[in-house]
Amino acid sequence: MIKNRDTRLTLLLLIPVLLVLIAYVLYPSLRTIMESLQKDGSMTFGNYSDFFTQESKTNLEALWNSVYISVLSVLVSALIGIPLAFIFNRYDFPGRGFFASAAIMPIVLPSLVGVMAFMFLYGETGLIPNAIKDLFGLDEVPFKIGGISGILIVHAYTMYVYFYMTVSSAINKIDPSLEEAAYNLGANRFKVFWKVTFPLLTPAIVAASLLVFMISMASFSAPFLLAGGFRVLSLQIYFSKINGDMEVAATQSVILSIVSISFLLFMRWYQNRKDYRMASKGIGAHRSEVNNPVLKWTLVFTGIVGVIILLLPHFTILLLSLVPDGTWTWQTYPSVFNFENYRLLFQDPNIFKPLKNSLLLSVIATAGNLVFGVLASYVLVKRKFVGKSFVDILVMIPWALPATVIGMNLIFAFNEPTIFSFGNILVGTFWILPLAYFIRHIPLVVRSTNAVLEQLDDSIEEASRSLGAKWFYTFRKVILPIIMPGVLSGTLLAFVESVGEFPTSVLLYTLSNRPISIEIMNQLRMFNMGQAAAYGMIQIALIALVLFISNKFFGVKAEKSLS
Amino acid sequence: MASINIDNVQKAFGKVIAVDHLNLDIKDGEFFTFLGPSGCGKTTTLRMIAGFYYPTKGVVRFGDKDMTRVPPEKRNTGMVFQNYALFPHMTVFENVAFGLRVRKVGSKELKAKVEEVLQKVRLEQYAERQVSQLSGGQQQRVALARALVIEPEILLLDEPLSNLDAKLRDEMRSEILRLQKDYKITTIYVTHDQAEALSMSDRIAVFNFGVCHQVGTPSEIYNEPANDFVAGFIGEINLLPVNISRMEDDYIFVEVQNGENDSELAVRNAPFNYNQENKGNLALSIRPESIKILEKEAEGKNIFKGVVEEVHFFGSLINVVVRVEGLKLQVNALNSGLSRNLQAGAEIWVELPEEQMRIIPVVTGDAS
Ligand SMILES: Nc1ncnc2c1ncn2[C@@H]1O[C@H](COP(=O)(O)OP(=O)(O)OP(=O)(O)O)[C@@H](O)[C@H]1O
Ligand SMILES: [Mg+2]
Numbered sequence: 036m037i038k039n040r041d042t043r044l045t046l047l048l049l050i051p052v053l054l055v056l057i058a059y060v061l062y063p064s065l066r067t068i069m070e071s072l073q074k075d076g077s078m079t080f081g082n083y084s085d086f087f088t089q090e091s092k093t094n095l096e097a098l099w100n101s102v103y104i105s106v107l108s109v110l111v112s113a114l115i116g117i118p119l120a121f122i123f124n125r126y127d128f129p130g131r132g133f134f135a136s137a138a139i140m141p142i143v144l145p146s147l148v149g150v151m152a153f154m155f156l157y158g159e160t161g162l163i164p165n166a167i168k169d170l171f172g173l174d175e176v177p178f179k180i181g182g183i184s185g186i187l188i189v190h191a192y193t194m195y196v197y198f199y200m201t202v203s204s205a206i207n208k209i210d211p212s213l214e215e216a217a218y219n220l221g222a223n224r225f226k227v228f229w230k231v232t233f234p235l236l237t238p239a240i241v242a243a244s245l246l247v248f249m250i251s252m253a254s255f256s257a258p259f260l261l262a263g264g265f266r267v268l269s270l271q272i273y274f275s276k277i278n279g280d281m282e283v284a285a286t287q288s289v290i291l292s293i294v295s296i297s298f299l300l301f302m303r304w305y306q307n308r309k310d311y312r313m314a315s316k317g318i319g320a321h322r323s324e325v326n327n328p329v330l331k332w333t334l335v336f337t338g339i340v341g342v343i344i345l346l347l348p349h350f351t352i353l354l355l356s357l358v359p360d361g362t363w364t365w366q367t368y369p370s371v372f373n374f375e376n377y378r379l380l381f382q383d384p385n386i387f388k389p390l391k392n393s394l395l396l397s398v399i400a401t402a403g404n405l406v407f408g409v410l411a412s413y414v415l416v417k418r419k420f421v422g423k424s425f426v427d428i429l430v431m432i433p434w435a436l437p438a439t440v441i442g443m444n445l446i447f448a449f450n451e452p453t454i455f456s457f458g459n460i461l462v463g464t465f466w467i468l469p470l471a472y473f474i475r476h477i478p479l480v481v482r483s484t485n486a487v488l489e490q491l492d493d494s495i496e497e498a499s500r501s502l503g504a505k506w507f508y509t510f511r512k513v514i515l516p517i518i519m520p521g522v523l524s525g526t527l528l529a530f531v532e533s534v535g536e537f538p539t540s541v542l543l544y545t546l547s548n549r550p551i552s553i554e555i556m557n558q559l560r561m562f563n564m565g566q567a568a569a570y571g572m573i574q575i576a577l578i579a580l581v582l583f584i585s586n587k588f589f590g591v592k593a594e595k596s597l598s
Numbered sequence: 599m600a601s602i603n604i605d606n607v608q609k610a611f612g613k614v615i616a617v618d619h620l621n622l623d624i625k626d627g628e629f630f631t632f633l634g635p636s637g638c639g640k641t642t643t644l645r646m647i648a649g650f651y652y653p654t655k656g657v658v659r660f661g662d663k664d665m666t667r668v669p670p671e672k673r674n675t676g677m678v679f680q681n682y683a684l685f686p687h688m689t690v691f692e693n694v695a696f697g698l699r700v701r702k703v704g705s706k707e708l709k710a711k712v713e714e715v716l717q718k719v720r721l722e723q724y725a726e727r728q729v730s731q732l733s734g735g736q737q738q739r740v741a742l743a744r745a746l747v748i749e750p751e752i753l754l755l756d757e758p759l760s761n762l763d764a765k766l767r768d769e770m771r772s773e774i775l776r777l778q779k780d781y782k783i784t785t786i787y788v789t790h791d792q793a794e795a796l797s798m799s800d801r802i803a804v805f806n807f808g809v810c811h812q813v814g815t816p817s818e819i820y821n822e823p824a825n826d827f828v829a830g831f832i833g834e835i836n837l838l839p840v841n842i843s844r845m846e847d848d849y850i851f852v853e854v855q856n857g858e859n860d861s862e863l864a865v866r867n868a869p870f871n872y873n874q875e876n877k878g879n880l881a882l883s884i885r886p887e888s889i890k891i892l893e894k895e896a897e898g899k900n901i902f903k904g905v906v907e908e909v910h911f912f913g914s915l916i917n918v919v920v921r922v923e924g925l926k927l928q929v930n931a932l933n934s935g936l937s938r939n940l941q942a943g944a945e946i947w948v949e950l951p952e953e954q955m956r957i958i959p960v961v962t963g964d965a966s
Contacts, residue, residue, distance in 0.1 A: 040669050041669075492681060492683060494681060494683035495683045495685065495686075497650055497670070497677070497679070497683065498677065498679060498683035498684075499685070499696065500649075500650075500670040500671045501648055501650075501670050501675055501677040501754075502671075502676075502697035502745075502748060503671045503672075503674070503697055503701060503748065504671055504696070504697075504700045505671055512696075513685055516687045517685070517686060517687050
C-alpha cells in the first residue's frame with residue numbers, strides 16, 4: 036500500500052495507452068519484421084541478402100532513387116521556401132499579408148488531388164503545355180511533366196511549405212537587436228547575414244530538411260501517378276504486395292522503415308539539444324518597408340505570379356469539376372460547364388457511396404484519435420513514470436513510418452486472428468481502414484494536444500484538487516475545457532487527412548468500404564475527370580473549412596501541427 | 599479550523615533531501631510563517647501539508663487525525679498559489695463557486711456564499727468578469743476568495759504577494775490579515791521577505807537547507823535568534839567568532855578570535871545572553887542599533903576606541919562602519935545629536951552593552 040493513489044492513477048491511465056500502442060503500433064511492426072525473416076518456411080536473412088545482391092538490382096535502384104529524389108526535394112523546397120520566408124517576413128510591400136497566407140495554400144490540397152491537378156495542368160495533354168503550343172503555333176507540346184521531373188515538381192510544390200513555415204517562425208523569433216548589435220559593431224549586410232542571421236536559422240532549416248526528407252521518402256501518391264517506369268521504394272512495396280511477394284514486401288518495408296526511423300531519432304536528438312540560441316523570445320519581427328519603386332513593384336509582380344502558380348492546381352480542380360463527363364473528349368479545351376458532377380455526387384447513390392464511406396470511416400477513426408490522443412498526451416505531459424521516452428517513441432513511430440509500411444504492417448498483423456483483434460481477421464473487413472487511419476493520425480493528435488497541455492500550468496490542476504475535486508472531476512471540468520480548442524483543431528485536421536488518405540486505403544480497402552481516394556483512382560481510370568475532380572473539390576472544401584474554423588473559433592494555426 | 603502537527607518529517611526527491619527532521623506544532627487559528635532563502639524547502643513543506651507531496655518519513659496530523667497519506671481533495675485546505683492558478687475558462691463567480699459545486703452545495707446557498715465572500719474581498723461588481731480581464735491584485739483576491747469560500751480548516755499561501763508591486767503588496771498584506779482574523783483560520787504563509795514575515799505573523803519558522811532552525815514569535819526571532827544563521831538572515835547583525843575565556847557568576851568573558859589585541863568582552867551571564875547547552879563554535883552577536891557611540895573617551899566595561907570608516911545616510915537612521923581593533927562593526931544611530939556630524943576618519947569610542955550581547959552557536963560554517 037506504499038504505492039500512493041497518484042501512482043495507481045498514473046498506472047490506470049497508462050495501461051490502456053500502452054495496450055493500444057503495443058497492439059496496433061508495435062506488434063504489427065514486429066510482425067512485418069518476422070515476415071521479412073521468413074524464406075521458404077525457415078528463418079533467414081535471405082530476403083535481405085536478396086534485396087542487396089539481386090541481379091536485376093531493382094530494389095537497390097528503388098532505394099537509391101528514393102534517396103536521390105528526397106535529397107533533390109529537400110534542395111528544391113529549400114530554394115523556394117527559405118527566400119520566400121525572408122521576403123514575406125522581412126520586407127513590407129503592398130499585398131504582403133495576402134501573399135504570405137497564400138503561400139501555405141499547397142497544404143489545402145490532398146496529395147492525390149494535387150497530383151491529379153498537376154497531371155491536368157502540365158502533363159502530356161495538360162492545359163498549360165497545350166495552351167503554349169496553340170499560342171505559339173508549335174507542332175509539339177513544349178514540355179510535359181512525368182517521371183522524375185514530375186515527382187520532383189509535385190514535391191517542391193507541396194513541401195516548400197514546410198521550409199516556409201519553420202523558417203518564417205524562426206525569423207520572427209530572432210531578436211532584432213542581435214542584428215542591430217552586429218551592424219553597430221561595424222558588420223556589413225553580407226556579414227550580418229552569414230555570421231548572425233543564418234546561424235540563428237540553422238536549427239529551423241535542419242529541422243525542415245529532415246522533415247521534408249522523411250516525407251518524400253514516404254511519398255506515395257506522386258510516384259503512383261507520375262513515376263512511369265521510374266522505381267521508388269514506397270511504390271515497390273505496393274507492387275510486391277500486388278504480385279503476392281509478401282516476404283519481399285515485408286523486407287522492403289523494413290528497409291524503408293529503418294531509413295525513416297533513423298531520421299526520426301536523429302531529429303528528436305537534434306531538437307532536444309539544448310538550444311541557447313533562441314533565448315530571447317516573443318519579439319515581433321521588424322519589417323523594412325521597400326522604398327525603391329522598381330524593387331517594390333518587382334516584388335509585388337513576382338508575388339502575384341507566384342500566387343497564380345500556387346493556386347492554379349486548385350482552380351484546375353474547380354474547373355474540371357464543372358465539366359460534365361463525356362463532354363470533353365477530343366477537344367483541347369473543355370467547352371461545357373455546369374454542376375452535373377455535383378448533382379450526381381449527391382443524387383446517384385453509387386457515386387455518393389464513397390463519400391459517405393470516407394466520412395464514416397474518418398469519423399470512427401478520428402473519434403478514436405480524440406479519446407486516445409487526449410489520454411496519451413495527458414499521461415505523457417502531466418504524469419511521471421519510468422519508460423516515458425519509450426512510450427513517447429511508440430507514439431511518434433506512426434509519424435515516421437511511411438503510410439505504405441503502416442498498411443503492410445496491418446496486413447501482416449491482422450490477416451490472421453489475434454487477441455488484439457479479439458480473435459477476428461481484420462483484413463478484408465470494414466474495420467481495417469478506420470484502424471489504419473487511426474494509427475496514421477495518432478502522432479498528429481497527440482502532438483497538438485501536447486502543445487496545449489504543456490502550456491497548462493500544473494498548479495491549475497492542484498488548485499482544483501485542493502478545493503476538493505477528485506481527479507476525474509478535475510479532468511472533466513477544468514483540464515478538458517481549457518485544452519479543448521487545441522485538441523479539437525488537431526482532431527479536425529486528423530479528420531480531413533483521413534478523408535483524403537490514399538496510401539493505406541489502396542492497400543487495405545474492400546469494395547464495399549472504398550473511400551473517396553480509391554474512387555478518384557477508379558474515375559480517372561475510366562477517364563471521368565469531372566467526377567474525380569468533384570470528389571477532389573469536396574476534400575479541398577473540407578480542409579479549407581477546418582483551417583478556417585480552427586483559426587476563427589479556436590485561435591489555433593492548425594496548419595502548424597502538420598510539420 | 600485545526601491545529602497542525604508535523605512530526606519528524608523528511609522529504610527526499612531521489613538523492614536530494616528537501617526537508618529533514620522537521621517538527622512543527624501550529625496552533626489553531628494561528629498565522630504561521632515559513633521564512634527562509636530560496637530552495638530551503640518552504641514550498642515542499644507546504645505541499646506536504648496540502649497533500650501534493652507525501653513525506654518520505656514522518657507523520658502530518660491535523661488536530662489528532664493522521665493526514666499523512668490523505669489525498670489533497672480530502673484535506674479541506676484552501677491554497678493560494680504563487681501564480682494564483684485561476685481557471686482561465688471560468689468567470690470570477692465560477693472560479694469561486696468551483697469548490698462549492700464539488701461539495702454539491704445547493705444553488706441558492708452557493709450563490710449566497712459566493713456573494714458574501716466576494717463582498718469580503720471587495721470584488722462583488724466583478725462577479726461576471728472573465729478572470730483574464732482582472733488586474734494582478736484583483737486576480738489575487740479571487741484566488742483568496744476561492745480558497746476561503748470552502749471554509750477550509752487551513753489556509754495555505756505560497757508567496758502570494760511576490761508578483762505584485764510594492765504599493766499593492768502593502769494593501770494585500772493588510773487584506774490577508776483582515777480576512778484571516780475575520781475567518782479565524784489557521785494560516786500558513788510562505789515568504790522570503792523578512793519584513794513581511796515579521797510584521798504579519800504570530801509565529802515564524804526559519805528554514806535553511808531543509809532544516810528548521812528556529813520557531814518563535816517575530817520578536818523572539820529578531821531579539822533572540824537561536825544561532826548565527828537566523829541572526830544573519832533576519833535584519834543586520836554583528837557576528838564575531840569568539841572563545842569563552844572564563845565564567846563568573848555575573849559575567850562571561852569572551853575573547854574575539856582574530857582580533858588584534860586580546861581584549862576581553864564581558865557578557866552578562868543570563869539565559870537571554872547565553873545558553874549553557876550551546877556547544878561547538880560560538881559567535882558573539884549584537885544588533886547595530888544596540889551599540890552606543892560615545893563622544894569622549896570614557897572608562898568602563900566593553901568600551902573601545904575606534905575609527906569611523908564609512909558613513910551611510912538613511913534619513914532617520916545613520917549607519918556607521920567603525921574599525922575597532924582590526925574588526926569592523928556596524929553601528930546604527932538615530933539621526934540626532936553627535937552622530938549627525940560623524941565623518942570618515944573620525945576617532946570615536948563605542949560601547950557594547952553587556953546585556954545586549956548574546957553568545958550563540960555557529961551553524962553556517964563561515965561566521966566572520
Ligand atoms: N519535485 C522536485 N524534484 C526534485 N527536487 C525538488 C522538487 N521540488 C523541490 N526540490 C528541491 O528541494 C529543495 C527545496 O525546494 P522548495 O521548492 O521547497 O524551496 P523553497 O523554499 O520553496 O524555495 P523558493 O523560495 O525558491 O520557492 C530545492 O533544493 C529543490 O531543488
Ligand atoms: Mg517556493
